Structure formats: C-alpha cells, structure tokens
Amino acid sequence: MSEKGLNNFFEEYLKKEPLFINKSVLQSAYTPDEIPHRDDQIKQIANILAPALRVERPSNIFIYGKTGTGKTVCVRHTTKKLEQVAKQNNVNLKIVYLNCKLSKVADTEYRLIAQLAREFGKEIPSTGLPTSEVYSIFYKAIDTEKNVILIILDEIDQLVSRTSDEILYNLTRINSELKNSQIAIIGISNDLVFADNLDPRVKSSLSEEELVFPPYNALQIQDILKKRSSKAFKEGVLETGVIEKCAAYAAKDHGDARRALELLRVAGELAERSGETNIEVNYLDMAEEKIEKDRVIDTIKTQPHQFKATLYAALTLDKGKKSTLFTGDLYEVYKEICAKTGLRSLTQRRVSDIIAEFDMLGLINAKVISKGRYGRTREINMAIPQSIEPKIKEILVKDLGL
DNA sequence: GTCAATTCACATGAAAGAGACCACGGTCTAGTG
DNA sequence: CTAGACCGTGGTCTCTTTCATGTGAATTGACGA
Numbered sequence A: 001m002s003e004k005g006l007n008n009f010f011e012e013y014l015k016k017e018p019l020f021i022n023k024s025v026l027q028s029a030y031t032p033d034e035i036p037h038r039d040d041q042i043k044q045i046a047n048i049l050a051p052a053l054r055v056e057r058p059s060n061i062f063i064y065g066k067t068g069t070g071k072t073v074c075v076r077h078t079t080k081k082l083e084q085v086a087k088q089n090n091v092n093l094k095i096v097y098l099n100c101k102l103s104k105v106a107d108t109e110y111r112l113i114a115q116l117a118r119e120f121g122k123e124i125p126s127t128g129l130p131t132s133e134v135y136s137i138f139y140k141a142i143d144t145e146k147n148v149i150l151i152i153l154d155e156i157d158q159l160v161s162r163t164s165d166e167i168l169y170n171l172t173r174i175n176s177e178l179k180n181s182q183i184a185i186i187g188i189s190n191d192l193v194f195a196d197n198l199d200p201r202v203k204s205s206l207s208e209e210e211l212v213f214p215p216y217n218a219l220q221i222q223d224i225l226k227k228r229s230s231k232a233f234k235e236g237v238l239e240t241g242v243i244e245k246c247a248a249y250a251a252k253d254h255g256d257a258r259r260a261l262e263l264l265r266v267a268g269e270l271a272e273r274s275g276e277t278n279i280e281v282n283y284l285d286m287a288e289e290k291i292e293k294d295r296v297i298d299t300i301k302t303q304p305h306q307f308k309a310t311l312y313a314a315l316t317l318d319k320g321k322k323s324t325l326f327t328g329d330l331y332e333v334y335k336e337i338c339a340k341t342g343l344r345s346l347t348q349r350r351v352s353d354i355i356a357e358f359d360m361l362g363l364i365n366a367k368v369i370s371k372g373r374y375g376r377t378r379e380i381n382m383a384i385p386q387s388i389e390p391k392i393k394e395i396l397v398k399d400l401g402l
Numbered sequence B: 001g002t003c004a005a006t007t008c009a010c011a012t013g014a015a016a017g018a019g020a021c022c023a024c025g026g027t028c029t030a031g032t033g
Numbered sequence C: 001c002t003a004g005a006c007c008g009t010g011g012t013c014t015c016t017t018t019c020a021t022g023t024g025a026a027t028t029g030a031c032g033a
Helices: A003-015 A039-054 A071-088 A109-119 A131-142 A156-162 A166-177 A200-206 A218-232 A242-252 A257-273 A282-301 A305-320 A327-341 A348-361 A386-400
Strands: A061-065 A093-099 A148-154 A182-189 A209-213 A364-370 A376-382
Touching (some): A061 A071, A071 A093, A071 A148, A071 A182, A109 A131, A109 A166, A131 A166, A148 A156, A242 A282, A282 A386, A305 A327, A305 A376, A348 A364, A348 A376
Parallel strands (some): A061 A182, A093 A148, A148 A182
Antiparallel strands (some): A364 A376
16 A cells, blocks of 8 residues: 555545444443343342451352353442442452453462462562462461452363362361451352362352353343443444344354354444444354454464464365374374474374364364274364465464474 | 174373473672771 | 672472373174074
C-alpha cells in the first residue's frame, strides 16, 4: 500500500460507522452487573458466605460446572458485593481470587502459597526458598490480626492434576495452625468428576457445601446475549436471527455462554472490518472458523521445539499415505526430522507422552488400540482442519529451520 | 471348532537425573576514612 | 571498616531418561468332538 493509499485507508476507517459501542462488554474479563438465570446459585453462595460478615468462618464451597456456565462470574459478583458490605461495616474480610491455570501464577504448591503471601504484601521470590518457608511467611502475614480470609481457587482441577491433592490437604489444615485468622476456600472446577479422585479427607473438608452449575439452555443464552449485545452494539446492528443462531451454536456445545459471547464479538469485528453496517448471520460461521483457526495456530506457535517436530512428523506422515499412522511410524519420521534439523531426539517414551498431550490439545486424535498379535499402539489422526494445514506446515517449517 | 496360553508393540507409572533459575550466608577484595 | 563481588549450598521447577510393569486381542497350538 502506498503512502497515499494508507492515508486514505485510515481516513476511510474514521469515516466508517463503528458497529460497537463498547466492545469490552463481550470480552471474557467483563463482569456484568446482573447475571440472568443464576439467581438461585448466587443466593446459595451468599447464604453460605454471609457468616463471614460476623467474622465467623464460612463453610468451604465446592462449585462444579462446565466451562461458560457462569461459575466464575457468579462467585466474583457475590464476593465483590460481600467485600463492599464488609468494608462499610469495618469487618476484616479479605478475598483472594486465584486462577490456578492462567498465567503460571499458581500452578504449583510453591507458587500458589507464594502468590497468596504476595496478596498480603509479602515479597516472595519466584524460586529459591523452601516451600515450608513460604508457608510460614504466609502464616505470619495473615495471622497478625483477627480476620476472615476467603480464598477462591478457580480451575482447581488443573492445580491438582499438575501436582497432587496434598496442596489442598495442607490448605484445609491451615486453620488449625492459625490463632487469629480463619480461612475458607471456594474451589471452582470444570471437571464434574474431579472430586471423586480426591483423597477422602480432602474431599470432605473441601466440599462442606457443594454447588452445581447446570449448563444454560438455548433460550437462556439468547437472553444473556440480548442483554449484553444491547450494551455492546449500536441499536439495530444485529440482524434478526443472529442471536438465535449464536445461542443455538453454543447450546449445542454444552451451553457455553462464554463461547457464545466470543462468537458474537468476533462476528462483529469481522463485519466491521469488511465495512458492513450490520451483522448478518453468515458472519457467525466466519467467526467460528476464525476462532478455531486462531486457536490452533496460537497453540502450535507456543509449543516447544520438540513438540513442533513431533507435530511436523505427524503432518508429513499423514500427507504421505492415507492409512492411519501409529506411534512407531511417527517416531521413525520424528527421528529423521531431528537428524535433519540438528535437534536432539527424545526417547520414544517421551514422544508417546507428547502425542498424548497433542491429543489433549485437540490437534490430534490419538486412540489407544490393540492390534492383537501385532501389539498395542496409538492410532493417530490429524484433527487440524484441512483448510489451515498448509499454513501450519509453513509455520512449523519456519520454526524448525527446515 | 473351541479354548487357554502366548506374544507383540507399545501404553502407562514411578522414580530419579539434568540443568536452569534463585536465595542466603560466608568469605574475599578493594576502596574509604 | 564496609560495600560489593564471588563462591558454595540448598531449594524449586520443568523436561527427560531409565526401569518396570501393564494390556488387549490376533495368533498359536493342544485338545476333544
């Protein structure tokens, strides 16, 4: 684009009518003032937590529900209100929210406790200290005066799957170590059967109260979308049927409201970019494709070299012959690739794990099958959409330096 | 033909090592008064 | 005398390797009809 063309482009851009009034309303970080269809759950949470206002320890709560069913939003909403009331009445109440999955801040025992201590104004190095030391710093920090502390652990299943349930055991026992303060834990999990694999002692103390968030149905999602979109978009921008279709997409996929909102936002962005004055239904399809594509490319880009090499091996092998491929074949090709790129090749044991991880990420379908006399192995198929395969290959070739 | 034993090619688990990063305390060194 | 440089020790954390054990059905081979 020439200098002049670029100028024109920006001029044109400014002249265009934006479709959004406030895009952030559709972003996942946004906490709405009212949460439709979750009155019961909010009431229950409020009931359980209310004793905190009298400086009594509330019961620990365990909250289950699939992604996008409003767990986090409800908890944050309720605790925010609780905090406000506590402040007005000079009640010592501290609420700590930690996401155990996001941003590597709290995905090990050390980091979790360190992060908690940091919330109370203590400086903790990212490494170097014994974990027990961090515990005692934390104890000292919170036990200075009488107060109630609510610890919200979001995606707690991730924490446990990466480490062990010992952390939770320690956390639930903290109270017996404290003289003044009291701690209550709110655990939030996407995994519905998560607690079944927990140590029984941990389970019973952690889930003194249990709450289940059912998925939204299509009508409820429509409701949510309507409320939010009225704040996010200009009036009349959404064509009829857009919200309905968006809700239907999400309801089909276990009622994930977060997904529905993202879909709507991306559809809006796409429409805006191509200069439309309103959002048609077909932009939803485009949005879905774009979201999926971005997700795949993003996850692949952020993988370590060894993972990329493994994926590249799977990709080339998949292209080569039509029949399904097995771990052994893939490992051979992987070794060749390592030789070519000068990468140190890993053992088959490790590559096997890497394949399993790609399966978890949804980039590969790997199913363990037994071929009888001919052994047991994984049957591997690519799960990457055909349309973006060339692009993926390009990225891998570039990153691997082939 | 039937049925249990065998066998393959990995899967899956557990434990431990390597190497990066870091804190802390002790010792050494050079600069200062 | 003191601040800062420089170890050595001990800690966490991630990625791997090593060693050990598990696994499910095709195949095999003995057995009886």
